[in-house]
Amino acid sequence: MKNYFSSNFKLGILGGGQLGKMLLYNTRKFDIYTCVLDATKDAPCKIACDEFHLGDLMDYQAVFNFGKQVDVLTIEIENVNVDALEDLEKEGVKVYPASKTLRTIQNKAKQKLFYVDNSIPTAPFSRFAYLSEIEDTISNGGLNFPFVWKAAQFGYDGNGVKIVRKLSDLEGLPKGECIAENLVPFKNELAVIVARNASGETKSYPVVEMEFHPEANQVEYVICPARISEDLAKKAEDVALKTSRAFHHVGLLAVEMFQTEDDQILVNEVAPRPHNSGHQTIEASYTSQFEQHLRAILDLPLGRTDSKVGGVMVNLVGAEGYTGDVFYEHIENIMKMDGVTPHIYGKKQTRPFRKMGHVTIVNEDLNEARRVAEQVKKTIKVISK
Amino acid sequence: MKNYFSSNFKLGILGGGQLGKMLLYNTRKFDIYTCVLDATKDAPCKIACDEFHLGDLMDYQAVFNFGKQVDVLTIEIENVNVDALEDLEKEGVKVYPASKTLRTIQNKAKQKLFYVDNSIPTAPFSRFAYLSEIEDTISNGGLNFPFVWKAAQFGYDGNGVKIVRKLSDLEGLPKGECIAENLVPFKNELAVIVARNASGETKSYPVVEMEFHPEANQVEYVICPARISEDLAKKAEDVALKTSRAFHHVGLLAVEMFQTEDDQILVNEVAPRPHNSGHQTIEASYTSQFEQHLRAILDLPLGRTDSKVGGVMVNLVGAEGYTGDVFYEHIENIMKMDGVTPHIYGKKQTRPFRKMGHVTIVNEDLNEARRVAEQVKKTIKVISK
Numbered sequence: 001m002k003n004y005f006s007s008n009f010k011l012g013i014l015g016g017g018q019l020g021k022m023l024l025y026n027t028r029k030f031d032i033y034t035c036v037l038d039a040t041k042d043a044p045c046k047i048a049c050d051e052f053h054l055g056d057l058m059d060y061q062a063v064f065n066f067g068k069q070v071d072v073l074t075i076e077i078e079n080v081n082v083d084a085l086e087d088l089e090k091e092g093v094k095v096y097p098a099s100k101t102l103r104t105i106q107n108k109a110k111q112k113l114f115y116v117d118n119s120i121p122t123a124p125f126s127r128f129a130y131l132s133e134i135e136d137t138i139s140n141g142g143l144n145f146p147f148v149w150k151a152a153q154f155g156y157d158g159n160g161v162k163i164v165r166k167l168s169d170l171e172g173l174p175k176g177e178c179i180a181e182n183l184v185p186f187k188n189e190l191a192v193i194v195a196r197n198a199s200g201e202t203k204s205y206p207v208v209e210m211e212f213h214p215e216a217n218q219v220e221y222v223i224c225p226a227r228i229s230e231d232l233a234k235k236a237e238d239v240a241l242k243t244s245r246a247f248h249h250v251g252l253l254a255v256e257m258f259q260t261e262d263d264q265i266l267v268n269e270v271a272p273r274p275h276n277s278g279h280q281t282i283e284a285s286y287t288s289q290f291e292q293h294l295r296a297i298l299d300l301p302l303g304r305t306d307s308k309v310g311g312v313m314v315n316l317v318g319a320e321g322y323t324g325d326v327f328y329e330h331i332e333n334i335m336k337m338d339g340v341t342p343h344i345y346g347k348k349q350t351r352p353f354r355k356m357g358h359v360t361i362v363n364e365d366l367n368e369a370r371r372v373a374e375q376v377k378k379t380i381k382v383i384s385k
Numbered sequence: 386m387k388n389y390f391s392s393n394f395k396l397g398i399l400g401g402g403q404l405g406k407m408l409l410y411n412t413r414k415f416d417i418y419t420c421v422l423d424a425t426k427d428a429p430c431k432i433a434c435d436e437f438h439l440g441d442l443m444d445y446q447a448v449f450n451f452g453k454q455v456d457v458l459t460i461e462i463e464n465v466n467v468d469a470l471e472d473l474e475k476e477g478v479k480v481y482p483a484s485k486t487l488r489t490i491q492n493k494a495k496q497k498l499f500y501v502d503n504s505i506p507t508a509p510f511s512r513f514a515y516l517s518e519i520e521d522t523i524s525n526g527g528l529n530f531p532f533v534w535k536a537a538q539f540g541y542d543g544n545g546v547k548i549v550r551k552l553s554d555l556e557g558l559p560k561g562e563c564i565a566e567n568l569v570p571f572k573n574e575l576a577v578i579v580a581r582n583a584s585g586e587t588k589s590y591p592v593v594e595m596e597f598h599p600e601a602n603q604v605e606y607v608i609c610p611a612r613i614s615e616d617l618a619k620k621a622e623d624v625a626l627k628t629s630r631a632f633h634h635v636g637l638l639a640v641e642m643f644q645t646e647d648d649q650i651l652v653n654e655v656a657p658r659p660h661n662s663g664h665q666t667i668e669a670s671y672t673s674q675f676e677q678h679l680r681a682i683l684d685l686p687l688g689r690t691d692s693k694v695g696g697v698m699v700n701l702v703g704a705e706g707y708t709g710d711v712f713y714e715h716i717e718n719i720m721k722m723d724g725v726t727p728h729i730y731g732k733k734q735t736r737p738f739r740k741m742g743h744v745t746i747v748n749e750d751l752n753e754a755r756r757v758a759e760q761v762k763k764t765i766k767v768i769s770k
Contacts, residue, residue: 031731308693336686346416
């Protein structure tokens with residue numbers, strides 16, 4: 001095994017955002033030399049890496065030239081040029097997640113077909129090359145309201161997803177490739193992060209429960225562990241591990257799932273990287289998801305994935321009605337509460353529902369953590385000055 | 386209260402070493418703009434701060450000019466120009482620790498007199514302006530062997546300290562100001578870190594136990610919490626809090642103490658900053674010492690100081706007989722062990738007993754953590770290639 005701690009080894013990261021920055025802090029523990037590629041001159045990662053390279057993540061040449069200089073290449077965002085990754089793999093660069101995995105994940109139609117091919121439970125769906133085909137299928141009686149429209153590509157944080165209850169709901173949607181998914185009534189949204197290193201060692205984090213904001217379709221609370229039965233937790237973990245095996249992924253794979261009304265587990269989507277549903281691991285787990293991702297892609301032994309204490313994460317998003325220079329109203333009041341750590345991402349401008357940071361609440365008693373989380377949510381307000 | 390999270394606020398740190406680097410990671414959580422002054426071009430902090438300034442920490446003008454540009458100024462090393470700090474205080478810069486505190490701490494004779502003046506228990510001692518005065522006092526019968534010689538200034542990590550059992554042990558010691566301290570037989574070395582913010586809110590971390598390397602006089606293990614009776618822990622905590630009150634310090638104050646054979650607590654020395662005896666707080670405590678130092682000097686509410694799990698810290702020092710390009714032999718083997726996180730400081734060259742990093746071991750069972758710590762110590766070796 002290569003001794004990363006004492007060599008001229010270089011780790012490359014595609015994307016210079018907040019996830020990359022949190023990953024970079026952990027490279028410092030291991031004294032790893034890091035290079036970051038991002039198209040934004042003042043990307044959050046700039047201050048935390050050894051080398052910052054300016055370039056478009058979707059541009060073949062930018063990604064290929066950057067990747068050629070590093071030993072291991074990883075991502076903090078899925079929307080990168082996969083052709084470049086494929087050619088880098090041929091050149092001997094270790095790319096985690098692999099180009100093949102990313103190609104499947106980048107396209108939601110392909111991702112859904114992958115689940116079907118691998119007998120991974122997922123909500124029934126149909127693929128359409130164009131939005132207009134949906135309208136045709138509805139008029140032919142081949143598709144009934146309500147259903148969930150999803151753009152095949154470039155959706156994130158609830159963008160590119162819409163519940164369609166009547167024909168006019170389709171107005172204004174992008175015209176391109178999409179899927180129509182059955183609207184499955186569910187009790188809970190769950191997630192499991194699976195870590196797998198290049199040698200195949202696999203560990204999974206406890207099942208977490210995600211409470212969503214009803215309007216913004218963004219995660220409002222992540223609760224670790226999920227308040228579900230042991231049987232159901234086992235079932236969710238098994239589905240996540242099966243998904244991980246199917247992808248043969250290296251690094252982290254965050255598997256988002258629905259718990260249906262009749263307690264079936266359906267895979268919604270996956271992310272092959274550190275994920276919003278794992279931020280509470282920094283304070284609550286034996287090994288943070290960021291350290292774990294590094295251990296996995298560097299083929300080091302994986303760390304413990306169980307929790308020291310109960311953890312709840314609250315996303316800090318811009319309040320409705322405020323756009324401009326950000327001000328964190330009452331942040332000092334939430335810091336008085338037990339077990340509260342704010343993580344401010346350093347974005348200078350706020351706008352409604354923009355992700356500006358997150359707050360972790362830890363406590364030996366999960367219910368107490370959840371109670372404090374609600375206080376946090378009621379107290380702090382991300383506004384403009 | 387100033388909202389540090391949304392302003393043009395600047396935090397200055399004197400010293401660009403490893404402690405500063407760990408402090409800087411935590412400023413990122415709060416999105417604090419940071420400036421660092423250090424005399425070394427490639428200081429560890431350089432990669433983690435917003436502005437890096439080159440300058441000698443003992444130089445009045447360098448420290449004053451640097452300090453004038455920031456709102457709050459702190460240190461990661463005690464040996465800085467205190468006259469400059471005093472003048473910066475007059476100019477309205479918030480300096481934590483205060484120049485007065487640092488002036489007392491920088492000189493061990495003054496520090497000991499401070500304890501006596503404030504009725505803080507400490508080992509009996511005599512102060513000498515020159516080493517030659519010790520020899521005179523011995524020949525006059527005014528001082529008996531054995532005793533502990535300590536240089537009044539610029540000692541660190543066991544440098545500047547020597548047990549003197551016979552006259553010839555004084556040979557080769559620095560000629561300047563020093564103290565001779567009674568050699569007190571002790572069972573344990575203990576430490577308590579006290580946090581105090583500018584508004585006076587005070588919290589103390591649990592008492593830790595330090596096991597020293599018999600030859601190098603460096604801490605080998607830090608064990609949190611100390612395996613001592615509740616009564617004794619209370620006594621140590623009370624002494625630490627009394628010391629903190631006497632200094633009126635703001636920030637962290639690490640109070641190192643001896644537990645004598647008859648269970649008295651004697652203060653050995655203090656450090657007004659994050660300290661080696663608190664590194665395990667990163668993984669074991671609700672609030673890491675670095676986050677706590679920031680909360681304190683920014684006058685934010687202090688975080689919980691109790692532990693999530695038991696924690697043991699092992700210092701990683703260069704193995705005897707090896708000098709040159711560092712190689713961390715068997716580091717991947719310690720990472721297989723439960724609850725182990727290495728922190729590699731990134732120094733390129735090793736030499737015997739040089740501090741190259743530390744390893745934290747956490748476990749719900751402290752004895753198990755201590756057992757794993759011994760395995761860690763036996764397994765990893767910091768050598769040269």
